[in-house]
Amino acid sequence: MAVPTLGSAWTALRPPLRQGILEAVASLGFERMTPVQEGTIPAFTQNSDVVVEAATGSGKTLAFVVPVLELLARSQTQLAHGEVGAVIISPTRELASQIFGVLDEMLRLSGLDYKPCLVVGGSQSATSTADELARMRELGPDILVGTPGRLEDVLCGRLKRGKKTKSGTITAAGGVRGRPSASAQRLEVLVLDEADRLLDMGFEASLSAILAVLPKQRRTGLFSATMTEGLSQLMRAGLRNPVRVQVQVQDRRGADSSSGVISERRIPATLTVAYLVCPPDRKLAQVLRHIQSSGPQKYIVYFSTCAAVDYFYRLLRRLLCPAAGAVPGGKPALRAERQRLARLFRAGYPISVHSLHGQMVQKKRQATYGAFSALPAGEAGILLCTDVASRGLDIPDVDCVIQWDPPTDPKSFAHRCGRTARAGRSGSALVFLNPGSEEAYVDFLALRKIPMVAGRYLWQGEDGSITDSAPPGVVGVDDDDDDEESEPEPESERGSEDSDDGDADDRAPAVKRPRRRAFPAAKYPPDTRSDELIDMVRDVAASDRDIYKRGNVAFVSFVQSYLKHEAMYIFRAKELPIIEAARGFGLLHLPSMPELRGRPTARFARYAIDTDTIPYLDARREEQRVARLAAAKAAAQESKSARKKLRKDKAEAWSNAREERAQAQARKRERIQRRDAAAKAREDEMLARINDPSLRELLAKDPLLAKQMLSGRDKSLRDMAQIAAGRRERSGPRGAQSLEAIIEAAREKRRAQAASRSSSSSSEEEPDDWEAMARKEKIRARLEAKTKRRRFTFNPGFSDEEEEQQ
Template identity: 35%
Template structure:
């Protein structure tokens, strides 16, 4: 049960307590109750807690309290607190929460150092208004440490640092910020308190704990069991997980049918690639009326913050996104998370689901899988201890594919967008971490192309030599498809005219014209990259114990028997339950 703030065995400053009450935080979440008192006892903490558990307050409140209790008050440009976080969206979100406290704790000022903002303006604000608490992304922070301007010297300003927070530490490392973090740590004083907050513990996070924390207190907060024999899931306790088994050529129809039924809700729809987000956003806008459709992916640098803010303030809406939105971002009242494409890993599955059912609220999540991917449900049950309930397909779902094709014939932009989405998905699928379940060779390419409403198949190496069934190309010349945008079409026609007249040469991918020596260099580089990836893969495999490998091998053999009809679903579930009970017994 969540604890009252009044029961906190540490006396908080009256202004902090006032902020907590005015912001409506009546009870502490388990991670807050476990972390805040210990962080305030001048201990470094390494906190692992499920997504949506309220980690932000677990470090903002101790940070402010420790700065208030300093013997010497911070000067205008002395930095007492530094919060590093992986994305600008999460940094802005933390900044919003912090500013709600700073409206009462007025003796401190804060700065937001992230990409997408003018560096000169950031530095000028720091110099004129001062800054005691920085919220930053590692790349921008590293950049500012190396800049020297009149009256701006960040290495000198951080000498007064009391508290460092590494939020979403596992993702900081996944996104390749290890070098930046090490550089930042080299500038910070050793006598400081450090809090590391993460949803999952990895070997990389463990290395960071050893490098950046001194004798850390480890805090792990799990969701509580409901019954004696029930497993503790890695997803939020009030989250209901569903799965739908659907053929590739029906997937788009089922998605639109689902969104039409739930258009009064707030929904996140996850896709694997930026191209898929761009394509399906256009389709959803066309076929799901009377709701607002937003989209976010890594290539939309400047618009992302505005999109998140609009969705936060909306009563309902659909956000089409990539895994950029899977971690840390808190949008209130998300009713459904829909995973149209399989997540890149089981951890990504948990993080996606964690966008709903946050901090004690209820929520729902649906993952849409192809028939060949059904064993992923059993895999999640073992690997992530995530129970799933099947949602049947809507037999009355309208077939919108012919209508999408009709629109595609009238707009070249939609035609090109669909081709890019299809190609990017095939490439993503071939690199899936769970390759024993998600096999490119088992994809029904024809049905997949039909489900993407393609007019014809693209030319790509993955399709070379394949016999494609269940797909009929449309009788239309691709060059005859015009852009709906008249300016863009005029530009295309001008380019065609110049090619036909010989004024310009049509760009082709003809590598034979390149010098043989250049080809040899590229070939050697590709070979080195392959060998490096192979060594990395081998190291990961060696890190797994033989027992884990044998157990995984047994699971996969069982899944294969089930798919071939040699084992019933009832026997499969019995074996899974037996494996889970054995695992719990070992713990």
């Protein structure tokens, strides 16, 4: 089937394309070129670098696949085994797989003998990666299509050790690369698809490493839907005098016929983007009502986080595709749940639910992408995804794109919407906005040349029909509800309370103004059917622990993502209706998180259930959970018993310690008494050895002196007593000498020594000068005391002069 476009025929290109390529394009159903193809292919095939900026869905893939094949066919160089002639780099695996599919189909239909190869990451082990590289070396491809990280491994060699900077150089000591699996020395063409996204996703280091091994004489093409500053830097680094192709979409429907003004758009003219401002706890009901009112179509629903995708995937699978094993209670419970859902959602046709995000393993991502793309037209399907599926993917027959959360990066908004209304087809997009500051997002996108129209809030009647008018009897919320949350006006804004003019009776009374609610209640009348749907979601979460836990994680990740919006002046965290958002996620209770501080958490109705009793529907997981819970309870009980025993032991230990201290003190007193008794016995024994009554009387009058003399501090008396005792033992009782005799013998010895030192020329004998000797002894003792510890010296109690007089 031919696709209607506004360009010229493919045969009008100059220089003309090869006949095989023209036949391949015709076989794919493209009779005429799109504007981006008509502006890019002639410049690219005439050996010029190109920078192409065009709206999503405008046919950029063929705009570079056709020139790549044409340039390789014109080249007279024969590529050897292991040499690569063209490289196409894509930011995501899904987009690389899609480009590879188009390239492979074009090669098959055109008859060109080139071997393409898809190289993307996502292998589960190093062994799998090594096997893939080995198979690629054995194949010897001519064209490589892949993601930057894996292409770096192929063209530059795998980095075994070391780290890279943004320029691609290895900085860590000992950094070693393995042998490249392919050579790019004879490369002809390099294409960077979604080039701005390549830089945003942090591939700058890998791109620098790849560009470093590519030859300078090559053709380079940069393709993107938006132009950024980083892309301009890449142009200056890798392109030489590029031709810039910028395709603008102009809308004539709103043009003023008199002035001839034509509005410019960054989205296809066949795409209608609507916005709906509604409380966050009504988004799920609006999505289901939109699906019910539109018939069987293919939808893509975008969320801000991977956790939100996982949660709503399992929730919608339970609601829209329930199976007997997915509902506890068997078939009766399944029938009851279907009947309850039929009151809230009646599609009348089967709907398949798929999920896709960046944290999924590669095989599952490929299977999901393939299954949703293979859905034929007329069948209903929903793909829940993150921004990993926002760029370049050409999923056929997508009728509507719903953005549950506006993207964190505003540049992704147009790419998300561009998954529909591709190649001239019509499509619609819907974005949900929270009441309050987010309404300014409409004007913000209008400045970015993305016009939007107001969407319709859909209602469900008692008969299940969907309309855009409120059912009869639905009235607005009473404004008196705000009185409970009112607060007094600040002092600076009151009347003339503090004015000195006039009496107190003339002062203006304090004015109470209502506190700003999470969203204006009067503008949004109650939607009982939406509330019933949220109650059903909470019942489902209370019966399935997997959904319950994933809901909490999804809500926390949503709040954290909301805080990272680049347009923070529009998406203000303080104005986020966080309580209503928690209800919209079907939470049973509010999680513990700092973002809830200061919020009116009392307005959240907690679900009456013990969360420990919520089971897993998987019997194995539930058995493991019960075992872990029992082990945790046993450990807690054991810990409690241990703490109780510890407290008891501490009390007993305190009592025992007091008794032990008393016993220790008693033992210490006994030791002191024994030591004192032993010392007293030793003193008595030594005193008994002294046979001088006058000295014993002197020591008896001065106990301190006796203790110092007998305790070992001064050994003179003790030594004398021991010498006297020894002589008595040797000579017997008759030979015992008194203490006075010992002292007299010592004096005689001193006199003899003094006499021997006296001068031999002296005619008369000098008398002993005991006073001079005493002074010398004192001086010597004083000198010794300066360097040694003063010792106690024995004083017999009389002087030498008294002895001589006697």
